[in-house]
Amino acid sequence: MVPAEFGYVAPRTITEALALLERYGDSARLLAGGHSLIPLMKLRLAMPSMLIDLGEITELRGIRDDSGTLVIGATTTHATVAANELVRARYPVLAEAAGQIGDVQVRNRGTIGGSLAHADPAADLPAVMLALDAQLNICSPAGARLVAARSFFEGMFTTQLAATEMLTEIRLPPLPARTGTAYQKAANLASGYAIVGVAVVVTLDSDGAVAAARIGVTGAGAQPVRATTAEAALAGRVPGEANLSMAASAAGHDIEDPLDDMHASADYRRHLVAVHTRRALERAIAAAG
Amino acid sequence: MPLHVEGRYSFAAPIQRVWETLLDPAAISGCMPGRERFEQIGPDEFEVTLKVKIGPVSGDGTARVTLLDQHEPVRYRMRVHGGGGIGMIDGAGDIELAGSGGVTMVTYRGDADVTGKVAAVGQRLLSASAKMMIGQFFKCMEGRLAAVEPRGAQ
Structure with a gap:
């Protein structure tokens, strides 16, 4: 239960993180809440040589309204999502699902973007993203692109994310009345x-x-x-x-x-x-x- | 732990061509997901080194693959034995072909014993991963069949 040797960097901005991702490529993994990645590393089923910790990047966290679209930063924790007033009022299904993930420890550390990018076939949030028709904002050194949740997931632990790309935001369109x-x-x-x-x-x-x-x-x-x-x-x-x-x-x-x-x-x-x-x-x- | 896989795959090609492709060492080598090395060590025996990556999990291993009991073009048996750092596999599967009107249905059914780390902690995903890799293999075979038109066609 001891991971293999790995390097560690903690960038402070998305731009820095993307530059590091480009530099280390496939041998690096992005670390968000770590509640899926770290256990895999302890079992040595995953052995990245470099961890890029996203925990210091404040611009990746938080929930804001963007003229009716709710924007959730990728490293916002499940606990924060489940307790957020805007989420509870506009997208109760997301609050409900986020509040049922794992246990309290997982919800306090695990993040919405981490869960989606990891794409565990048994994760809760992918179903919610499909039902809400969410748009996922994906950044790379070349720029940003928006991908519908529906085309984001490609298989078990497999998404549209390329090795140099990072999921930065989840965008939820407004729901109609009734x-x-x-x-x-x-x-x-x-x-x-x-x-x-x-x-x-x-x-x-x-x-x-x-x-x-x-x-x-x-x-x-x-x-x-x-x-x-x-x-x-x-x-x-x-x-x-x-x-x-x-x-x-x-x-x-x-x-x-x-x-x-x-x-x-x-x-x-x-x-x-x-x-x-x-x-x-x-x-x-x-x-x- | 025991691993059971079964499924079917439909090819839009006559049975004889599907049979020849499925048993062609070059096609097998080209279509194995994550193949790093492929060596023919006997008429129907190969040694294969794979590097498999599923999301954050990756592992490599070397296995001996033997094609047995060949009843051309309807049935053969494949034995796989080997492993690497994340686990060992010992198993065999039966592959059956049924042709009808230019379409060939390939049915597979296999059982293996998986031991080591991946068996201890990966049960949840083992059979789905195996299925995914088998699917990739057949899809690649289908691509090869489509790319190489039979002689005399057109």
């Missing part, structure tokens, strides 16, 4: 990881029919996905027993290739996705009022 949200998960009792996690954002129109629904699912497959067949089953309809149960069952089948391991079989994961989609939809619709 929108309700909810996050539901089947948590692993020991680790808190999502065996299956479902984030739902539902907007109702003036007749009470579903104007838009976005369902993000994590934990079920190698990467988070939108349950698009389930979303389509709800669109334009007034939610009722028939279409809710159709949507829930469709969500289970939206997982193309479910994980199959000691925690849950592929079939059971599909079942959990259906059950938690149903519960999340009911809560989100009630909240949309």
Whole structure:
């Protein structure tokens, strides 16, 4: 449980961090909260030769409003996100999910950007980012680009981030009126990881029919996905027993290739996705009022 | 710990061509994810050094791969034995090909015993990682099949 030898640098600005990343390339890892990376290093499953600690970069932290878009700095901790008034008022699904990650220690150190960039298939936040249609701001020495959460995740622990790029901000677009949200998960009792996690954002129109629904699912497959067949089953309809149960069952089948391991079989994961989609939809619709 | 993998992959090519590609040492060498070194040590035996990187986790190892029980073009068996710093693997899998109308369905089913560090701490991700690498392998094979048009075509 002792990591292999590594170098350590703690830049104070994003520009400095990017220059270091360019210099050390693939042999370096960015350190945010460290609650995924450090255990892997102690087990020597990860052996970066250089750690670039982002903890001293104040411009990477904090939550601010940018004319209706909420901007969350990448190294903002889960605890801060869960307690933030703007997040709780505008995106309750994010506060709810962030408040359920791991345990208190993990939430006090772990960061939103760290979790997304690490892309653990059982992490909670990727599902929420898909449901909220978040935009991720990615910086490199060449400049910045915005990537939709939906195209950010490419596989297990694999994202669009290139070796010289860094995730700096999460940008959440405003939600329309009459929108309700909810996050539901089947948590692993020991680790808190999502065996299956479902984030739902539902907007109702003036007749009470579903104007838009976005369902993000994590934990079920190698990467988070939108349950698009389930979303389509709800669109334009007034939610009722028939279409809710159709949507829930469709969500289970939206997982193309479910994980199959000691925690849950592929079939059971599909079942959990259906059950938690149903519960999340009911809560989100009630909240949309 | 036991590792079980199974799945299928569909190729838009006739069975004989798929068979020839899947068993072609150059294609196997070119399509192994993370291959660092590939050496043929017998008619159907290879020694392969892989460097695998999945997110922050990386490891390298050397394995002996043997192709057995070849019933051209419908079935063969692959045995893999070896390992490195992060763990050891000893297993075998059956690969079956079924052709129909220019499309070939390849079905695989394998069991291995995985020991060492990766087995102790990586169970959560082991089967998914294996599946991902198998998927990359077949996808690459598909690319090779598409790139090399059969003689006489067109």
